Amino acid sequence: MIDQLSWKVGGQQGEGIESTGEIFAIALNRLGYYLYGYRHFSSRIKGGHTNNKIRVSTKQTRSISDDLDILVAFDQETVNLNYKELHDKGIILADSKFNPKRPEDTNAVLYEVPFTDIAAELGTSLMKNMVAVGATCAVLDLDISAFREVVNEIFGKKGQQVVDKNMEAMKAGYDFLKEKLDESALMRLAKADGKKRMFMIGNDAIALGAIAGGCRFMAAYPITPASEIMEYLIKKLPELGGAVIQTEDEIAAITMAIGANYGGVRAITASSGPGLSLKMEAIGLAGMTEQPLVIVDTQRGGPSTGLPTKQEQSDLMAMIYGTHGEIPKIVIAPSTVEEAFYDTAEAFNLAEEYQCPVIILSDLQLSLGKQTVEPLDLSKVEIRRGKLLQGELPETENRGYFKRYEVTEDGISPRVVPGMKHGIHHVTGVEHDETGKPSEAPANRIAQMSKRLRKLENVKFNTPVYKNAPHEEADLLIVGFNSTRGAIEEAITRLENDGLKVNHAHVRLIHPFPVDEMLPLIQSAKKVAVVENNATGQLANIIKMNVGYAEKINKIVKFDGNPFLPIEVYTKCKELF
Amino acid sequence: MATFKDFRNNVKPNWCPGCGDFSVQAAIQRAAANVGLEPENLAVISGIGCSGRISGYINSYGVHGIHGRALPLAQGLKMANRDLTVIAAGGDGDGFAIGTGHTVHAIRRNIDITYIVMDNHIYGLTKGQTSPRSDAGFKTKSTPNGSIEPPVSAMEMALTVGATFVAQSFSTDLKEMTQLIEAGIKHKGFALINVFSPCVTYNKVNTYDWYKENLVKLSDIEGYDPSDRVNAMKTLMEHNGLVTGLIYQDTERKSYQELLTGYSEKPLTEANLKLDEEYFKKLTSEFV
Ligand SMILES: Cc1ncc(C[n+]2csc(CCOP(=O)(O)OP(=O)(O)O)c2C)c(N)n1
Ligand code: SF4
């Protein structure tokens, strides 16, 4: 019995690799296993190697695994590119159609299975994926009836015959391989708890969080890896009377979202690096005019078009400092799908409370990695609208403009929205006085600039840092943000097994930086390792700038387009001792 | 009932004396009163330029945003609150250079707002460079040897991308301008009104007199029918775009909001933000 398994299917893009992985994963998720997926894909639709690596476990996992148990290959390229991940007892299931060759420098066993031929015999070679899933079940010694429900859902629309054919294809794959496997080759998974949990990507959770957080309008322009947020909301917001507009570009997207927020509706826009670069001027407008605004940045490999379908975390500095001039801005970085849900919902509260742009920073692996998710609790989602005035307003002094930018102690001014009587004021990106009228007077400039920036002094965010810090005095503190959480957690388990005392801090509120939370953790650690998917160590630099202790801080960076594996974090941390 | 005086505020415009934009301001104020608006139900969203300052000179809600982006701001606002009357306004650089993409797509989209371009064939605020509406040969600081690019045929462009309301006016004709803005506000869809609004400081060619000599009133063309798109295009081409009046209106096509599936009849601002527990359960169950 094993309690976890790593399975990968690969082939040419457009060959149904995605759906093979999907069917396999959904069925196992329904059995109560925890799944964690990683898609390797290129910026093209047909052709090019693609693969889908799925980890199955009886416990929650938040990282891809270091090695691989089963590789399902639809072409030789898949074998060649991925066999090195297989451990000594690993198995390659390869379509006999391409006369697969087993590389010499591996102990993994290669089984040829006529995926395509079996499928073709049953009617259509399209079903080769099902044959492959069936063959996988043979290795797992898993009853294929577990798949009937999923196959029904996917193919049911096409009629009972199609469902039956697909089940038959699975069975044929199962039977073909079963005969060839001896007992020692089987990989039997320990039984899962049978609980039905959600299986979703981070972008689904962000979109769901937006809906729960009261968002009723979105304007966006498609881009990898952010589009799923728009695609989900375009299906759901109309059910709530809301709307999504696919705009002509990202500048239109963000300015529309600003217009809607100014109007009093919770509105969102989402993009990745190239789009965020285009949005920068408008982010400044929202900061200067104190409009609430929620923006999602699903980071991918930069700069420029960079590695558009690959993992990276290199927008950090741009999100904190991007836009000319100085504005108040909040940047939050959820590290799990669950956090992505709650943080997105909360972002709408922060945006209204502090009347400024709030950026939800995600990364490709968090946004697109499909995984099993514990139930989300709507009752934990609050709706707080800050100083938004409602109901009838009193007449203004001398019937003048409403003091929308009144200088207050906490820097936050009362807010009204168009349509409200006695609320008329001006809004301009030009420096302005308390009523919004342009003013260049130095004293006014200082008052307004200070007021805006003062808003960030008291930002309240529930868990600014996710901490797992059992040691009062630690040998090592590992710091990360976004999707590196799982890899760090697994590395820590191994480091602790080696006798090291290791604390973990995952920064969830990136800006304003949670100095008070981070300082004691850094002080009480002999060394600090900051793990991040970028080349320059941006988070490490931010920590040095805000907290100090530069001599303790070590950068562990990876920028080849792939997420960290636990073993990589472990090895790099070991090198520090 | 508000009168045009209720749309005045106490801010003194910083436009040069004689600038065409003064009467555009007056026309908006009159039109707003004429259609029966109260100041709080109007929002004027403007771009950046001399013209862009207009939102600060009208007693209504308003945003003076960023260069070229008045239209998406205005569309977002209208989507948030469909009961508001939203007017976008800006210069020819704003609408036909940096913001051209938004102009084209706002026209196609046909959200129910009114867009007024104050077209002076020059960049006023940045002190006299060529604009996409400047005529070929026009000498400016940035075209010392005369512009070698032909101007954007703005009205023709609007017609080709599916405009449902296209009008043009001249800033001395307060009456016509006011009527066209009123019609634009009442039009169910996107209304584009280009106003020749002379810059007396930097454009010494396209002056008040120049326009007076060159503009043709559509009302003087016998039998001109603004519902005839082909003829509208032909007339524009025959007169090099120098016509005033209602050029084209399609009263049949539905606005974006009317065509949207599921979009609330009530302003989105009135939406209940608390999500129903049952509905949330349904959403999450779709992921199991
Ligand atoms: C992104 C950006 N680029 C450039 C400018 C500088 N700028 C301000 S207004 C303007 C052009 C103004 O011309 P127009 O839109 O025709 O307005 P006018 O002043 O003539 O009314 C320019 C280039 C700016 N504000 N923002
Ligand atoms: S520079 Fe020209 S456009 Fe600007 S205010 Fe003066 S006259 Fe008007």
Ligand SMILES: [Mg+2]
């Ligand atoms: Mg101009």
